[in-house]
Amino acid sequence: MYSRVMNLELIAIPIIHVLKHQNLFEGIEAHIFLNDKFIKLNYADESYQESLEKLSSKGMVHIYIAKTDFNNVMLQLQTRMANNKFYDPLTTEELRASTCNTVHELSKAYINRLGATPEVLEMMKDANQKMQKILDQSPGIFAFVKRFKATCSEEYLKISVTNLVLTMTLNKFPWKSHLIVQKSMMASLLCDITMNSKSFDALYHYQSQGGELDDDVARHPMLASEILNRKRDLIPSETITIIEQHHERPDGKGFPNGITTTRFNQLSAVFIVCQRFVDLLFKNHFDHKLHHEMIKELQKVYHGGHFDKAMDALISVVESAEST
């Protein structure tokens, strides 16, 4: 993801976010990684935007910028996230959602490269909270996804919808608390920090067609856990456990460790069924008529141990959403 070029420490930024928020990156020296080396982008012949659009159309996912420039971009984003700026009446809801998405992606890049810090985690959580508010004010989940799919990545919309379903499902348990909801939401923000758009494509292909997963994708729950474990005082242990288990299945056919029923706790089981249900919602384009089929599909895999109660709670959330 990074290397040193001429003593510069470079951090990978998804090109799509640079294109969406070009004014954040104006005047910044950018590099691309081509044929095993970093090459400085030259804007002599065409604009920043034209160069990046061309690279993106050729399948290039990231540009690389120096750590000092990156920190500067993060500071500017922090200012944009301040409530008075963020909720300025001239700011459109689309720009708000897109800014939250970019904060999330850049925080991921920061944590991957430099490790978690209280400030970056706070920015990620703040963006999530603001997205939850936007989702809360939307007429429904489908309306929310439809409205923001042009300005946000599918992965980020999935995180937001997962966090809503997760909160509602956890609310069905007598032991739920604000802190437990926060720790679980943090897991969905951080569980895929090492994944990028290409690795998500590979994962979706594996989920629908089976086959082999690349090592980086197959190990992403443990890679995220290793990065976060270096700052254990910042990340609750329940969050780490969920992250490590989020692609496991009670029948032992999950990954990366193929653990079985007895190794899951109730919180992980709730998180997993909610995240898989949201995957199915997106896959089936939020078709209400298919809810029953989706639940049946999940029940085939996710049963036994803590999964029975997790599924009961999720079913009750889906049923109450349908009756409103």
Ligand SMILES: [Fe+2]
């Ligand atoms: Fe994942």
